Amino acid sequence: MLTATVLAGLSAMTCSQAARADDYTDLLDILRAxxxxxxxEYGTLLTKHLHHSHPSLDRDDDGPARSARGARGTSESGTGTRYAADMRHARTHDASPDVTPVFVDARDAANNAAASARSAHDSMLAAQQAVHDPGLVHVAKYVPGKGLTFQAGEIAINLSGFVNGFYTYNSPSTGQTVAGGVSTGAGGNKFDASAVRNGLLPAGLIxxxxxxxxxxxxxxxxxMYPGIDNATNGAFNANTGGSPVGLGTAxxxxxxxxxxxxxxxxxxxxVGRDIALFGSDAILFDATLLSVGSTGSNAAPGNTSLGRIGVGYVYADWIPQISYASPVWHGLQGSVGIxxxxxxxxFAGDGSSATSTYHSxxxxxxxxSYDFTAGDLKGRIWAGFLAxxxxxxxxxxLxxxxxxxxxxxxxxxGTKLSYKGFEGVAYYYRGSGxxxxxxxxxxxxxxGRKRDSEGFYVQGAYSVTKRLRLVGSYGVSNLYQGPMELDPDLVKRNESEVGALFYxxxxxLQLVGEYAHTESSAHNGNKAKDNSASGGAVLFF
Known part of the structure; x- marks a missing residue:
C-alpha cells in the first residue's frame, strides 16, 4: 500500500514538471510573438530552460545521453520525446542548434578576450621596458638636417655635420696698399689664383x-671643424692662410x-666654448655661410673663406663663456654672459694700431630676440651689445x-623676414674701439684712442622652386680714424656684392654657384678690388 502511494506521488510530480515545462515554453513563444x-534572447532562454529541466538529456540525438536513455528502457521515452520536440521547437525558432547554452559560449568568448587583452598589455609593458632598457640602443626617426640620434635608455646621442668643397677662381682687378683691407688685391697683388677649397664653412662633425x-x-x-686644405701655423691657428705644399695636412x-x-x-x-652672442645672428643668417663670398687668401687658402666677415659684420667668433639664455616668453628671449x-x-700691421694682452x-x-608669425609672414628681430x-x-x-x-x-x-618664397635680412652694427x-x-x-666703426648688410632671397633658390646681398664695413689720427694707408671701407644660386x-646635397666682387679702400684713396667665381657642393646630414 505504501509502495503504491509513493509511485503515484512521483508520477504526479513528473507530470507537474512536464506541465510547467510546457507552460514555460508556451510563455516564451507568446513573448517572442x-x-x-x-x-x-528567445533562443538563449529556451535552451537554458531545457538544459535545466532535463539535465540527463542535454546531448545531441546521437550523443551519449541518448544511448543512456535507450539502455534505461522506455520508462523515459515520453520525457525524451518531449525534450527532443522542444529542442526541435527551439531550433525552428532560431535558437542555437548546439545544446551548449549560449551564455556559456559568451562567457568563454569573454574570458578569451580578457586573456588576449592581458597578453597584449603584458607585451606592451615588455616593449616599453625594452625601449628604456639602458642596455638597448635604438635609432630615432631621421629628420633631414637634424642628424642621426641614437637613444640608449635615458641618454640621446646626436651626430650631425656637413662637408663642402668649391672650385674658386679669383682675379684682382686693382691692387694697391690698403692696410687691413679684405680684398685679395689689398697688398698690391694683381695675380689671378685658382683653388679647390672650403667656403665660409669648413667641414664639421658635431x-x-x-x-x-x-x-x-x-x-x-x-x-670638430676640419678644413680640406693644408694648414699652417699662424696667429689665427687653423684659420691662418694655408700652405699648398706637398706632404701638408689639413x-x-x-x-x-x-x-x-x-x-x-x-x-x-x-659653460664652455661656443659661438658668441654679439654678431651670431648676423653670420648665421648670411647666405654666404653656405658659399664662399670674399675669398681672403685664395692662392693659399686656409680652413675658410671670409664670406661677408669684414664686409657687413664683425666676426662673432667662438669664445669660452659662461652664459645664460632665458625661457622663451611669447617669442621673446634674452641672453647674457661673461x-x-x-x-x-x-691687424693692419706697420704699427698702425695699439695692442693689449692684459685683462683683469x-x-x-x-x-x-623676438620671433613672431603673422599669417604667412615669419620673422625675427634682435639686438645685442658687447663691452x-x-x-x-x-x-x-705708446x-x-x-x-x-x-x-x-x-x-x-637686425631683422630677418620671410613671406612665402621670399626672404630678407637687414643688419647694422656700430662700435667704439x-x-x-x-x-x-x-x-x-x-x-691709445678708440676708433669708431660701423657696418651693415642687406640680403634678399627667392625660392623659384622647392629646389632652386636665388640670393643677392650687399654689405659694407667702415673703420674711422681716431681723434687727430693720420694713417693714410689704414682701411677706411670694405664692401662686397654677392650673387648666388643654390640647387x-x-x-x-645641394649645388652652389656664386659670383662675388670685393673692394677695399684706404683713407688716402688707395683701392683694391677683386672678382671671384665659385662652384661646388655642400652636404648636410
Missing part, C-alpha cells in the same frame, strides 16, 4: 649628448666644447708703462 524577446636628470635638461657638445678647428643645464621653465646655462677677454690686435675683467655680451676693457695698451709710440687703457663698446640690431673684420682688430689707434639635389 509579441516582440518582447529578440531571436537571440656630437651632442643629452639627457634629463632630476628635472634638469643636460647636454654636452663637441664640435687643419682641425675644435670650435665647440660646452655643456648646457636648464629647462624650459627656468632657462639654460652654458666671455674670455680677447687681445687688442694690430671679462668681456660681457648680451642679446635680445670689454682693454688694459696696458702698447704701440710703436709704452706699456703709461698704463693707458680703453673700454670697448658696441651694439647691433670694436675695430673691423675680427673682434678688436685695429679698434684702437697707436696713440637642392636631395635632402642632404
Amino acid at each position: 509579441k516582440g518582447s524577446l529578440t531571436k537571440g 656630437t651632442k649628448i643629452t639627457t634629463t636628470q632630476e628635472g634638469i635638461d643636460l647636454a654636452a657638445v663637441f664640435g 687643419g682641425l678647428d675644435f670650435r665647440q666644447i660646452y655643456i648646457t643645464a636648464g629647462n624650459k621653465k627656468w632657462g639654460t646655462f652654458k 666671455f674670455q677677454p680677447l687681445d687688442e690686435f694690430n 675683467s671679462p668681456m660681457v655680451q648680451g642679446k635680445f 670689454q676693457h682693454q688694459q696696458r695698451l702698447t704701440s710703436s709710440i 709704452a706699456q708703462s703709461t698704463g693707458r687703457g680703453a673700454t670697448v663698446e658696441a651694439g647691433e640690431i 670694436l675695430g673691423t673684420t675680427g673682434l678688436f682688430f685695429d679698434g684702437i689707434a697707436a696713440d 637642392k639635389i636631395t635632402d642632404w
Whole structure:
C-alpha cells in the first residue's frame, strides 16, 4: 500500500514538471510573438530552460545521453520525446542548434578576450621596458638636417655635420696698399689664383649628448671643424692662410666644447666654448655661410673663406663663456654672459694700431630676440651689445708703462623676414674701439684712442622652386680714424656684392654657384678690388 502511494506521488510530480515545462515554453513563444524577446534572447532562454529541466538529456540525438536513455528502457521515452520536440521547437525558432547554452559560449568568448587583452598589455609593458632598457640602443626617426640620434635608455646621442668643397677662381682687378683691407688685391697683388677649397664653412662633425636628470635638461657638445686644405701655423691657428705644399695636412678647428643645464621653465646655462652672442645672428643668417663670398687668401687658402666677415659684420667668433639664455616668453628671449677677454690686435700691421694682452675683467655680451608669425609672414628681430676693457695698451709710440687703457663698446640690431618664397635680412652694427673684420682688430689707434666703426648688410632671397633658390646681398664695413689720427694707408671701407644660386639635389646635397666682387679702400684713396667665381657642393646630414 505504501509502495503504491509513493509511485503515484512521483508520477504526479513528473507530470507537474512536464506541465510547467510546457507552460514555460508556451510563455516564451507568446513573448517572442509579441516582440518582447529578440531571436537571440528567445533562443538563449529556451535552451537554458531545457538544459535545466532535463539535465540527463542535454546531448545531441546521437550523443551519449541518448544511448543512456535507450539502455534505461522506455520508462523515459515520453520525457525524451518531449525534450527532443522542444529542442526541435527551439531550433525552428532560431535558437542555437548546439545544446551548449549560449551564455556559456559568451562567457568563454569573454574570458578569451580578457586573456588576449592581458597578453597584449603584458607585451606592451615588455616593449616599453625594452625601449628604456639602458642596455638597448635604438635609432630615432631621421629628420633631414637634424642628424642621426641614437637613444640608449635615458641618454640621446646626436651626430650631425656637413662637408663642402668649391672650385674658386679669383682675379684682382686693382691692387694697391690698403692696410687691413679684405680684398685679395689689398697688398698690391694683381695675380689671378685658382683653388679647390672650403667656403665660409669648413667641414664639421658635431656630437651632442643629452639627457634629463632630476628635472634638469643636460647636454654636452663637441664640435670638430676640419678644413680640406693644408694648414699652417699662424696667429689665427687653423684659420691662418694655408700652405699648398706637398706632404701638408689639413687643419682641425675644435670650435665647440660646452655643456648646457636648464629647462624650459627656468632657462639654460652654458659653460664652455661656443659661438658668441654679439654678431651670431648676423653670420648665421648670411647666405654666404653656405658659399664662399670674399675669398681672403685664395692662392693659399686656409680652413675658410671670409664670406661677408669684414664686409657687413664683425666676426662673432667662438669664445669660452659662461652664459645664460632665458625661457622663451611669447617669442621673446634674452641672453647674457661673461666671455674670455680677447687681445687688442694690430691687424693692419706697420704699427698702425695699439695692442693689449692684459685683462683683469671679462668681456660681457648680451642679446635680445623676438620671433613672431603673422599669417604667412615669419620673422625675427634682435639686438645685442658687447663691452670689454682693454688694459696696458702698447704701440710703436705708446709704452706699456703709461698704463693707458680703453673700454670697448658696441651694439647691433637686425631683422630677418620671410613671406612665402621670399626672404630678407637687414643688419647694422656700430662700435667704439670694436675695430673691423675680427673682434678688436685695429679698434684702437697707436696713440691709445678708440676708433669708431660701423657696418651693415642687406640680403634678399627667392625660392623659384622647392629646389632652386636665388640670393643677392650687399654689405659694407667702415673703420674711422681716431681723434687727430693720420694713417693714410689704414682701411677706411670694405664692401662686397654677392650673387648666388643654390640647387637642392636631395635632402642632404645641394649645388652652389656664386659670383662675388670685393673692394677695399684706404683713407688716402688707395683701392683694391677683386672678382671671384665659385662652384661646388655642400652636404648636410
